Ligand SMILES: NC(=O)C1=CN([C@@H]2O[C@H](COP(=O)(O)OP(=O)(O)OC[C@H]3O[C@@H](n4cnc5c(N)ncnc54)[C@H](O)[C@@H]3O)[C@@H](O)[C@H]2O)C=CC1
């Protein structure tokens with residue numbers, strides 16, 4: 001039995017709600033903090049989060065609150081707000097967090113402006129916390145419905161990773177422990193950018209062969225950047241790397257994939273950024289990934305192409321032509 005009895009989940013969106021349900025199913029006291037009072041009210045009164053998981057009513061009784069002071073009760077915290085809010089959220093919980101509490105970063109992204117991984121932001125803002133991350137192929141709706149899912153939970157300290165995996169394991173939710181914080185984060189961040197590219201190929205009706213080629217070449221990019229940043233190869237081929245890339249590059253259930261799908265169908269980027277207010281983290285990560293590639297001297301042609309389309313300097317058709325007309329090279333070459 002893990003020592004993490006009370007788990008505070010920060011973020012009342014789809015993934016935060018699904019993870020709070022998972023913690024409750026794992027036998028934990030689960031407290032869900034949401035910024036939005038309507039979300040808290042619906043969870044308390046109807047066991048629903050209609051704004052983010054409209055088709056789901058759950059049996060579990062979650063404690064829901066808008067008061068960040070709930071963090072003071074946490075044996076472990078799961079931070080599940082969008083990646084670009086990580087720094088402000090961590091600063092906001094600083095007065096409430098007990099020293100030595102694991103803070104599990106569950107967003108998939110890299111900080112704009114600094115190019116920092118989310119664990120690096122944690123080190124800046126809350127050096128007294130145990131850094132951890134949770135990532136892998138897992139749609140919030142699948143998890144909330146109790147469909148079988150496996151993810152990676154990484155912490156620098158292997159014993160903390162094992163204990164977190166134990167604390168969150170439920171009959172339909174299987175966490176694998178790891179100590180590779182960098183590998184898990186690079187995989188989770190880059191797959192969103194690559195999924196936009198795959199969605200665009202599908203939206204343009206270029207065929208399943210093109211989609212598979214792009215996924216495999218996307219994996220080569222993810223692996224190159226991961227290796228340059230110190231990720232372990234087995235992490236990149238694991239759940240949080242290849243596993244999540246395959247899921248996100250193949251399913252319109254992914255918001256990043258469906259963002260790309262609409263792009264490929266000819267919708268302008270400007271329309272899509274506001275489309276239903278849906279979060280597509282890859283839109284924020286594309287340009288940062290390109291900058292990280294330059295910093296680490298690795299070539300990321302698909303990420304560069306996605307960034308250029310999002311910036312409006314390339315059309316989807318020109319982007320695909322540019323990718324297809326790159327100089328021929330050996331498959332294992334580092335570019
Ligand atoms: N939905 C999914 O299937 C999965 C999502 N993720 C990741 O989890 C992260 C969160 O995604 P979702 O929950 O899906 O997004 P969402 O759009 O469903 O929910 C985002 C939540 O964050 C809140 N929020 C936004 N800005 C905030 C701020 N400044 N301060 C406090 N709260 C704020 C919103 O009110 C909302 O409750 C993303 O990085 C995503 O990539 C990871 C795995 C699966």
Ligand SMILES: O=C(CO)COP(=O)(O)O
Pocket residue numbers: 108136137138139140192195244247248253254255256257279280281
């Ligand atoms: O990360 C996810 C699945 O693992 C969710 O993907 P989207 O954010 O693209 O919906």
